Amino acid sequence: MNKGVAVTGMGIISAIGNNIEENYRSLLASNSGIGCSEFLKTTHTNIPVAEIKIANETLSKHLNLSKNHSFTRAALLGSLAAKEAIEQAGIKIDDETGFISGTSVGGMDATENHFKEFVAGKADNKRFIRSQHPGFTTEKMAEYFGITGFVSTISTACSSGANAIMLGARMIKAGKLKRVIVGGTDCLTKFTLNGFNALMILSNNPCRAFDEHRNGLNLGEGAAYLVLEAEDILNGKPVLGRLKGYGNANDAFHQTASSENGEGAYLAMQEAIKSAGITPGEIDYINAHGTATKNNDLSESRAIQRIFEAGIPDFSSTKAFTGHSLAAAGALEAVYSLLSLSKQEIYPNLNFSQAMPETGLKPVTEVKQKKLNLVLSNSFGFGGNCTSLIFAKDEA
Amino acid sequence: MKNLQAELKESIIEQLNLEDMEPGDIKNDEALFGDGLGLDSIDALELIVLLEKDYGIKLTDPAQSREIFKSVNSMAEFIEANRTK
Amino acid sequence: MKPKIYINSISSITAQSRDKEESPVSYYKSIFPAISPNYKDYIKPMTLRRMSKAIKMGISAAKMALQEAEIENPDAIITGTGEGCKQDTEKFLENLIDQDEQLVTPTSFIQSTHNTVGGQIALNLGCKNYNLTYTQNSASLESALFDTYLQFLETSGKKSVLVGGVDELSEKITGFRNLDGQLKTGKIHNLDLFKEASAGTITSEGAHFFILSTEKSGNCYAEFKDISIKNSIEPEQINAEVENFLHKNNLGIDAIDAIVLGKNGDNRYDYYYSILQDSLFKNTLQLGYKHLVGDYDTASGFAVYLACKILKSGSISSVMKLNTLRPGKIKNILIYNQYLGSDHSLILLSAV
CATH class of the missing domain: 3.40.47.10 (Thiolase/Chalcone synthase)
Known part of the structure; x- marks a missing residue:
């Protein structure tokens, strides 16, 4: 039987908290992390973001880094989250420990800060020249934890983190690794803020996923990592939950927009359900991608309707808590899905009041206690990239 | 108006990298999107910035642009009526 | 299986x-x-x-x-x-x-x-x-x-x-x-x-x-046998790493007929290649390619491309040769690459 791959550790940092406990408390109290930018130096001060209110200098201190380190903000956030996960799992890093990280823009924060200097031929901050490339951020983190074995980066925009988790599970199943740290990290940058702004899909208010009057997303930042371990090395270690199924498909419709009937999302969910060896009716809750853009939420809703037909499970988007943290989103939401399973409760979709007329679907809007065995988490990205993960409660 | 249409054609070709095209290839009443010139939603976003940059017109909802960008004629009419520069 | x-x-x-x-x-x-x-x-x-x-x-x-x-x-x-x-x-x-x-x-x-x-x-x-x-x-x-x-x-x-x-x-x-x-x-x-x-x-x-x-076409170039990726390797471990990889594939050093190296002329890191050239693969045909196509993150695609062509045609362009050995029939090719001492990879291809 497909038991799924064991999750033995998790760690997170987001706009609603610096660790699992703080995130959990914010979710319970419906405390959103969306507000004004303080650390991101942008001229778009009117655009709300979900920012982690800690300066890079402070983050570096928490990690005991030397003064001239070359950690990007994504590497700083990522290391803090991965540290929590590794400590919880109590693993020893060895040759058979892998690290797979998802990031969309990696160290773009450093690049945009130093770009003009580099263009002018100034080399004072040359240690950040390679930081623009996503592998650099992953490599810094690998270095921090002393991971020398399989290290890779996935960059499929907003589904990167979810894809990293999927790859990790596949490597464990194929016997290629004994343990693997998987997840994603992305920080706020002017690059992404201006990009989404130019696409005209940022909201000037806290986002309203699945609401008829939704008018765009809020960008966020964060990092989350899971530790996955092979069955034969668990030795009775507590298992937080299991990654039971996964699926990736491509919408092949448009570079940024989702197709009207959500074909890619539909195929990803279908594949995840198939690989988990379950039926759609067994899914108890969906942590939706739900970015609150007109396009995504309608497309995702239609895909959900197509998969679940009359029996649509409870669902919610947690983007109004954390903003859309791009590559980290799938990882953050994997942690929330696992929290849902362990606490047996669903965290609400904030700012929802009226269902969209096209589907009439209503998300869960209050914290809800419920028996949960299987949770589906969706992550979709540019380039038509659609990924669904299915987490299961550990049947000890 | 005639000048504005010619100017628009040049800007469209430049802004949207329509490398193999000449202003004369675009008819004033030809559909810019879909079956006509074949522009898409990404081009629409580029044209929205063009409106703001060249004519001081700020659109906030991309859906608004569909009617305006129907053809060079419709764009010119809209610009004439709303331009601030 | x-x-x-x-x-x-x-x-x-x-x-x-x-x-x-x-x-x-x-x-x-x-x-x-x-x-x-x-x-x-x-x-x-x-x-x-x-x-x-x-x-x-x-x-x-x-x-x-x-x-x-x-x-x-x-x-x-x-x-x-x-x-x-x-x-x-x-x-x-x-x-x-x-x-x-x-x-x-x-x-x-x-x-x-x-x-x-x-x-x-x-x-x-x-x-x-x-x-x-x-x-x-x-x-x-x-x-x-x-x-x-x-x-x-x-x-x-x-x-x-x-x-x-x-x-x-x-x-x-x-x-x-x-x-x-x-x-x-x-x-x-x-x-x-x-x-x-x-x-x-x-x-x-x-x-x-x-x-x-998984289906061999009539046009098939090579068999893709195995691949390994390691973020960092101590230079003194590179020989052991390669031997270990070959061992997993039930091959000895002698079974490798040619090794394609990602040498890029950077004397700060090329020792990873020279160690292999001077020891394990001393008597093996050694090939280089970055003098032809330059070094960039996916330049190793050219190594795979060349290895495929060699395995299919049996002919090797002299501009690639780093030593003068003349091997017999080429059956197995190993490709090794790294950049700035990180992101090491080994790829094993075989003739079909």
């Missing part, structure tokens, strides 16, 4: 012309561009107009590989790119900095995403299957190949995977490599790269795509 995996088609776009192997193109600069095919043969003009070179090279190389294998819709599209769509990244970044974040247009942002090439191939083919993009410096293409390998180990029913790597030059960002010692300074001739004892290397751009399949 591990199925046999075949490489049924190969494609390459680099700074070298594909049909003139014996008379390679000389470059006298540390940065030189790839020779473009006629992109219009592969991409419709209306979509071509906003594509950067990485996207154009990627789609074209992908289509060449698909055409050769006579496949329309692969079961997965897996792409590696170390630095992604740098030209669009650079364009967007400059715009937003120069214009103080005002009146910024979105096209270059959309296309700056690392999975643009993979997504565009899917869009071009209308392929809704599995689609992933890896970006791990010099192990980007290797990560994509690793995923491909996993696809076939799993009982996923996948038969043919389109896998490849692509990287492009951009004016400023590539130029930054001059500031942190990644590139050679002074007079350079690419074909003399291995004669220089200095820091840095030469760089370029390119795209390589392959069809890997």
Whole structure:
């Protein structure tokens, strides 16, 4: 039987908290992390973001880094989250420990800060020249934890983190690794803020996923990592939950927009359900991608309707808590899905009041206690990239 | 108006990298999107910035642009009526 | 059980012309561009107009590989790119900095995403299957190949995977490599790269795509045996690492008929290669290629491409040879690569 791959550790940092406990408390109290930018130096001060209110200098201190380190903000956030996960799992890093990280823009924060200097031929901050490339951020983190074995980066925009988790599970199943740290990290940058702004899909208010009057997303930042371990090395270690199924498909419709009937999302969910060896009716809750853009939420809703037909499970988007943290989103939401399973409760979709007329679907809007065995988490990205993960409660 | 249409054609070709095209290839009443010139939603976003940059017109909802960008004629009419520069 | 995996088609776009192997193109600069095919043969003009070179090279190389294998819709599209769509990244970044974040247009942002090439191939083919993009410096293409390998180990029913790597030059960002010692300074001739004892290397751009399949086509080039990726290896461990890899494949050093090395003329890190050249593979044919196509994150695609051609044709161009051994029939080729001492990879290919 497909038991799924064991999750033995998790760690997170987001706009609603610096660790699992703080995130959990914010979710319970419906405390959103969306507000004004303080650390991101942008001229778009009117655009709300979900920012982690800690300066890079402070983050570096928490990690005991030397003064001239070359950690990007994504590497700083990522290391803090991965540290929590590794400590919880109590693993020893060895040759058979892998690290797979998802990031969309990696160290773009450093690049945009130093770009003009580099263009002018100034080399004072040359240690950040390679930081623009996503592998650099992953490599810094690998270095921090002393991971020398399989290290890779996935960059499929907003589904990167979810894809990293999927790859990790596949490597464990194929016997290629004994343990693997998987997840994603992305920080706020002017690059992404201006990009989404130019696409005209940022909201000037806290986002309203699945609401008829939704008018765009809020960008966020964060990092989350899971530790996955092979069955034969668990030795009775507590298992937080299991990654039971996964699926990736491509919408092949448009570079940024989702197709009207959500074909890619539909195929990803279908594949995840198939690989988990379950039926759609067994899914108890969906942590939706739900970015609150007109396009995504309608497309995702239609895909959900197509998969679940009359029996649509409870669902919610947690983007109004954390903003859309791009590559980290799938990882953050994997942690929330696992929290849902362990606490047996669903965290609400904030700012929802009226269902969209096209589907009439209503998300869960209050914290809800419920028996949960299987949770589906969706992550979709540019380039038509659609990924669904299915987490299961550990049947000890 | 005639000048504005010619100017628009040049800007469209430049802004949207329509490398193999000449202003004369675009008819004033030809559909810019879909079956006509074949522009898409990404081009629409580029044209929205063009409106703001060249004519001081700020659109906030991309859906608004569909009617305006129907053809060079419709764009010119809209610009004439709303331009601030 | 591990199925046999075949490489049924190969494609390459680099700074070298594909049909003139014996008379390679000389470059006298540390940065030189790839020779473009006629992109219009592969991409419709209306979509071509906003594509950067990485996207154009990627789609074209992908289509060449698909055409050769006579496949329309692969079961997965897996792409590696170390630095992604740098030209669009650079364009967007400059715009937003120069214009103080005002009146910024979105096209270059959309296309700056690392999975643009993979997504565009899917869009071009209308392929809704599995689609992933890896970006791990010099192990980007290797990560994509690793995923491909996993696809076939799993009982996923996948038969043919389109896998490849692509990287492009951009004016400023590539130029930054001059500031942190990644590139050679002074007079350079690419074909003399291995004669220089200095820091840095030469760089370029390119795209390589392959069809890997569990079904052997009539056109098949090679068998894809195994792949390994390691983030860091101590130099004194490199021999053990290679032996271990071969041991897992039940092969001794003697079974390797040629080793393709990612030597790039950077005397700060080329010792990883010279250790292997001077010890384990002293009596093995050694080949190099970065003097031909430059070093960039997915340049190792050219190594895979060449190894495939050698395994199929049996002939080896003299410009690649790093020693003078004349081997008999080439059965197994090992490819080893690293960049700046990190992201090491080993790929084992065999004749079919």
